[in-house]
Amino acid sequence: MNSKDIAKIVGVSRSTVSRVINNYPDIPPATREKVLKAIKEYNYYPNASARRLVGMKSSTLGLFIIDIRDNEEPHHVIENNEDLLYGNSFFSPFINAFIDQSNKAQYHVLVSTVYSSGELWKIQSAFCEKRIDGAVIIGSSNDDYKKITEIVDKDFIMVAVDLDVEEENAGKVMSVNVNNYGGVSDALEYLIELGHRDIGIITGDLSKLSGKVRFDSFKHTLSRHCLPLREDFIGYGDFTEYSGYEAMKKILISEKYPTAVFVSNDTMAIGAYRAIKERGLKIPEDISVIGFDNSYISQYMSPPLTSVNVSLPEIAKCSIDLLLESINNNEIKPIQKTVDVEIIKRNSCRKIE
Amino acid sequence: MNSKDIAKIVGVSRSTVSRVINNYPDIPPATREKVLKAIKEYNYYPNASARRLVGMKSSTLGLFIIDIRDNEEPHHVIENNEDLLYGNSFFSPFINAFIDQSNKAQYHVLVSTVYSSGELWKIQSAFCEKRIDGAVIIGSSNDDYKKITEIVDKDFIMVAVDLDVEEENAGKVMSVNVNNYGGVSDALEYLIELGHRDIGIITGDLSKLSGKVRFDSFKHTLSRHCLPLREDFIGYGDFTEYSGYEAMKKILISEKYPTAVFVSNDTMAIGAYRAIKERGLKIPEDISVIGFDNSYISQYMSPPLTSVNVSLPEIAKCSIDLLLESINNNEIKPIQKTVDVEIIKRNSCRKIE
DNA sequence: TTAAACAACTAACACGTGTTAATTCACTTT
DNA sequence: AAAGTGAATTAACACGTGTTAGTTGTTTAA
Numbered sequence: 153m154n155s156k157d158i159a160k161i162v163g164v165s166r167s168t169v170s171r172v173i174n175n176y177p178d179i180p181p182a183t184r185e186k187v188l189k190a191i192k193e194y195n196y197y198p199n200a201s202a203r204r205l206v207g208m209k210s211s212t213l214g215l216f217i218i219d220i221r222d223n224e225e226p227h228h229v230i231e232n233n234e235d236l237l238y239g240n241s242f243f244s245p246f247i248n249a250f251i252d253q254s255n256k257a258q259y260h261v262l263v264s265t266v267y268s269s270g271e272l273w274k275i276q277s278a279f280c281e282k283r284i285d286g287a288v289i290i291g292s293s294n295d296d297y298k299k300i301t302e303i304v305d306k307d308f309i310m311v312a313v314d315l316d317v318e319e320e321n322a323g324k325v326m327s328v329n330v331n332n333y334g335g336v337s338d339a340l341e342y343l344i345e346l347g348h349r350d351i352g353i354i355t356g357d358l359s360k361l362s363g364k365v366r367f368d369s370f371k372h373t374l375s376r377h378c379l380p381l382r383e384d385f386i387g388y389g390d391f392t393e394y395s396g397y398e399a400m401k402k403i404l405i406s407e408k409y410p411t412a413v414f415v416s417n418d419t420m421a422i423g424a425y426r427a428i429k430e431r432g433l434k435i436p437e438d439i440s441v442i443g444f445d446n447s448y449i450s451q452y453m454s455p456p457l458t459s460v461n462v463s464l465p466e467i468a469k470c471s472i473d474l475l476l477e478s479i480n481n482n483e484i485k486p487i488q489k490t491v492d493v494e495i496i497k498r499n500s501c502r503k504i505e
Numbered sequence: 506m507n508s509k510d511i512a513k514i515v516g517v518s519r520s521t522v523s524r525v526i527n528n529y530p531d532i533p534p535a536t537r538e539k540v541l542k543a544i545k546e547y548n549y550y551p552n553a554s555a556r557r558l559v560g561m562k563s564s565t566l567g568l569f570i571i572d573i574r575d576n577e578e579p580h581h582v583i584e585n586n587e588d589l590l591y592g593n594s595f596f597s598p599f600i601n602a603f604i605d606q607s608n609k610a611q612y613h614v615l616v617s618t619v620y621s622s623g624e625l626w627k628i629q630s631a632f633c634e635k636r637i638d639g640a641v642i643i644g645s646s647n648d649d650y651k652k653i654t655e656i657v658d659k660d661f662i663m664v665a666v667d668l669d670v671e672e673e674n675a676g677k678v679m680s681v682n683v684n685n686y687g688g689v690s691d692a693l694e695y696l697i698e699l700g701h702r703d704i705g706i707i708t709g710d711l712s713k714l715s716g717k718v719r720f721d722s723f724k725h726t727l728s729r730h731c732l733p734l735r736e737d738f739i740g741y742g743d744f745t746e747y748s749g750y751e752a753m754k755k756i757l758i759s760e761k762y763p764t765a766v767f768v769s770n771d772t773m774a775i776g777a778y779r780a781i782k783e784r785g786l787k788i789p790e791d792i793s794v795i796g797f798d799n800s801y802i803s804q805y806m807s808p809p810l811t812s813v814n815v816s817l818p819e820i821a822k823c824s825i826d827l828l829l830e831s832i833n834n835n836e837i838k839p840i841q842k843t844v845d846v847e848i849i850k851r852n853s854c855r856k857i858e
Numbered sequence: 859t860t861a862a863a864c865a866a867c868t869a870a871c872a873c874g875t876g877t878t879a880a881t882t883c884a885c886t887t888t
Numbered sequence: 889a890a891a892g893t894g895a896a897t898t899a900a901c902a903c904g905t906g907t908t909a910g911t912t913g914t915t916t917a918a
Contacts, residue, residue: 153633154904165868170906178865197633201557202904205873210554212615244597251616260636262565263604263616280506280550282874283613422805452775452802507874518898523876531896555874558903635904 153196162190173198204282212260213475214278214287215250217243218296219265243291245448246313249468250288257472259285272299279308286475292316293360300325309478311471315488316361324486326478328471332362335460335493336369336414339442342495343412344377347504348440352385352410354399354420363391366416366444385410389420396420400427411504412440418447421457436502446496456498467491506549515543526551557635565613566828567631567640568603570596571649572618596644598801599666602821603641610825612638625652632661639828645669646713653678662831664824669714677839679831681823685715688813688846689722689767692795695848696765697730700857701793705738705763707752707773716744719769719797738763742773749773753780764857765793771800774810789855799849809851820844 155173159166164183171179172187190196204210247263254261262284266274278284286309292300294316304310304324315327343351353370356363374381384406387399396415403409404427415421421443425435433439435455443450446461470489478484508526512519517536524532525540543549557563600616607614615637619627631637639662645653647669657663657677668680696704706723709716727734737759740752749768756762757780768774774796778788786792788808796803799814823842831837 156904166905167868167907168866171867174906178867180866183866195629195633197630199558199904200634200636201554201563202873203906204554205552205558205875205904206906207873208906244601247600247616248597248618251618255618260631261616263600263614265601265604265608276548277550278613280548281553283553449802449805452806454807509874519875520877520898520900521896524897527876533896536896552874555903556876558874558905559876560903561876 153194155196155198158187158190158194158196161194162186209285209479210260210282211258212262212284213254213472214275214284215247215261215263216275216287216289217247217263217265218269218289218291218293219243219267246290246464246468249464250472253465253468253472257476259472259476269293269295269299272296272303275310276303276306276308279303279306285479286310288313288471288475290314297325304484307484309475309484311474313467313471314362318361319488322486322488324484326474326484326487328467328474328489328491330362330462330467331490331492332365333369335444335462336366337373338493338495339414339444339460340370340373340377342497343414343440343442343501344379346412346440346501348410348412349379350382350385350408350410350412351379352382352387352403352413354387354389354396354403354413354415354424356416356420357390358388360391363416370414382410385413389416391417391420393419393423396423397427398423400424401431404428404431404433409439412442412501415441415443418443418445418450418457418459421459422449422453425453425457436500440501442495442501450496451498453500455500458498458500459496460493461496462493463491506547508549508551511540511543511547511549514547515539562638562832563613563635564611565615565637566607566825567628567637568600568614568616569628569640569642570600570616570618571622571642571644571646572596572620599643599817599821602817603825606818606821606825610829612825612829622646622648622652625649625656628663629656629659629661632656632659638832639663641666641824641828643667650678657837660837662828662837664827666820666824667715671714672841675839675841677837679827679837679840681820681827681842681844683715683815683820684843684845685718686722688797688815689719690726691846691848692767692797692813693723693726693730695850696767696793696795696854697732699765699793699854701763701765702732703735703738703761703763703765704732705735705740705756705766707740707742707749707756707766707768707777709769709773710743711741713744716769723767735763738766742769744770744773746772746776749776750780751776753777754784757781757784757786762792765795765854768794768796771796771798771803771810771812774812775802775806778806778810789853793854795848795854803849804851806853808853811851811853812849813846814849815846816844 155166155169159169168183169187172184251261262278264274266272275287275289288311289300290313292312292315297317300312301323312325312327314329315322315325340351355367358364358367371381385403387403389395389399400423413424415424421441424441428435428439435441441457443457443459446459450457450459470491474487508519508522512522521536522540525537604614615631617627619625628640628642641664642653643666645665645668650670653665654676665678665680667682668675668678693704708720711717711720724734738756740756742748742752749772753776766777768777774794777794781788781792788794794810796810796812799812803810803812823844827840
């Protein structure tokens with residue numbers, strides 16, 4: 153079924169069929185109807201490749217997930233390899249949200265996994281092969297920034313989610329970021345409001361921007377409220393569950409431990425829970441815990457974990473809006489957007505008198 | 506950068522460039538090298554649309570996720586809409602596995618969500634538009650079968666994962682299925698081996714094939730071991746967490762309750778855990794629990810849930826193999842494959858003397 | 859009545875590639 | 889030296905679409 157076939161059936165030229173499909177104005181309703189009817193009746197769908205070839209958009213967005221498989225993680229934490237496929241991060245639900253939002257905007261989605269910085273050419277190739285009109289990249293680390301700018305410099309339209317580069321240095325790269333700073337200060341102020349004064353932290357990977365910013369915000373907010381930051385209340389983690397376990401053990405070593413702990417992501421909170429329970433302490437009676445990300449598991453932890461929620465649909469929507477605007481106007485304005493967060497209160501934090 | 510440009514640069518005809526790219530044999534090494542060098546140097550990637558247009562494959566597989574949003578579910582179970590995006594099922598990790606395996610086979614993946622049976626035309630349109638060479642459909646219910654055969658009848662290559670139709674009735678539709686029957690009997694035999702005699706079950710949605718088969722296998726295995734099936738040891742669920750909670754409450758109503766319960770999926774096991782704890786009982790001391798699916802959360806439940814593991818990478822691999830074989834041979838053999846399962850033993854089942 | 863304007867439609871080109879049949883050219887055979 | 893062989897290359901067509909410029913045929917204006 154071509155447009156040619158349809159043309160023959162209806163008794164018009166192929167051009168007319170094309171003009172009907174593309175909503176040209178100078179075409180009388182009677183003709184339009186006849187053509188549309190035949191299209192429907194004979195189940196005709198225009199060949200996407202042919203359309204793309206004559207310069208139309210491919211109506212496809214790329215979603216590239218950078219997933220560095222870290223095989224060096226302590227073995228007892230990971231049960232089988234399947235979980236390694238971005239199981240720990242919030243990538244997985246983000247993919248769902250992104251596809252959902254893209255489809256709503258009438259766009260198809262090409263998803264691809266990138267296993268190392270050396271594989272970033274995959275993105276460029278998808279652009280050059282004209283498979284996609286724009287791309288979102290998620291999970292990039294600082295090392296990837298150079299290659300990303302390189303691609304952007306070729307006028308390919310790309311948005312980085314959670315770019316691991318300070319906004320002021322992002323240059324021409326568009327990005328959508330979580331309000332890490334505000335989220336942490338909100339979380340802390342919530343704890344302070346509950347009456348906590350001795351507050352600890354388990355940091356994330358400090359070589360990553362999100363880890364660094366969350367830690368910075370923690371320190372600033374604490375000092376803004378004139379609360380001390382005790383070194384023995386700090387546990388250094390790297391966003392993995394096991395590091396959360398170890399970091400919490402370290403915090404609980406001394407006689408005096410904090411009444412509340414901010415954990416830089418939910419995955420580490422799982423480990424922290426384990427350490428707390430092993431020490432014979434109860435959450436939230438003995439120690440309150442608040443996480444970050446509001447990941448899928450947090451509601452099923454016992455007690456359910458209070459956490460800073462990052463709205464993945466909103467991030468997805470935001471990046472898609474950025475992409476589509478760029479695609480339609482055919483120009484890239486280097487915009488950095490920040491998505492706000494909110495605290496989901498569950499039962500892991502208690503009020504102190 | 507076209508093949509034309511490359512041809513001009515190297516000083517050969519466009520045909521020669523094309524033949525180099527497509528590995529034609531009758532081309533001397535010297536020429537081949539020159540061309541390849543230019544291709545690399547000038548970052549040339551063949552236009553995928555143009556290739557597709559002349560009859561080549563699009564090197565793209567479609568992944569269609571049927572996700573009926575059930576808004577009628579009791580409200581208190583679901584915290585926010587985000588979780589509804591196939592958060593409860595094993596779709597999410599399957600997507601990751603599928604992309605991974607496809608990329609390994611040098612195929613791109615177009616992912617799309619289908620929200621109701623009425624939207625199944627999306628699949629057909631992707632085929633007609635020549636966007637994809639083959640497709641996997643997951644999450645289909647019995648109602649979708651008719652439309653699926655309709656698509657298959659048009660010689661589009663499609664594999665259904667977990668097709669909700671008995672193998673003998675699958676007709677021309679290729680499918681990859683979990684060995685539900687074997688998995689349940691393995692689970693039961695494991696419990697029996699541990700010494701359990703009073704074993705209960707929380708069923709899944711019995712209008713779905715997987716729910717039905719798991720229940721059937723449970724009954725058969727029980728009777729094969731000459732164990733009675735007490736009606737008050739059966740809780741009827743529908744694969745949702747809340748139904749698991751209610752079903753377990755029902756089982757625990759009477760004075761005498763089973764020493765072990767097989768729960769037809771992990772999501773319901775979460776609810777079952779809640780009911781057990783509310784009743785003041787301990788797992789596995791008072792009651793052993795075994796689940797099905799080995800979903801991401803099961804390892805983080807307390808105690809970690811013993812569950813029947815379904816290897817998603819294997820299912821993905823299996824379906825992709827089926828697809829690629831059909832695509833390459835350009836013929837569809839109606840094959841039904843079954844993927845085996847294994848029990849992941851954790852701490853939710855105890856030995857009885 | 860004729861020219862101009864307009865509505866409705868179409869012929870023809872372009873997009874970038876793969877492939878078939880044809881062409882060139884060097885080399886071997888008679 | 890002529891004819892034949894084979895290797896290396898290429899010209900030309902096809903794929904299905906969008907769009908521009910052009911062509912009808914009809915209505916309006918002078």
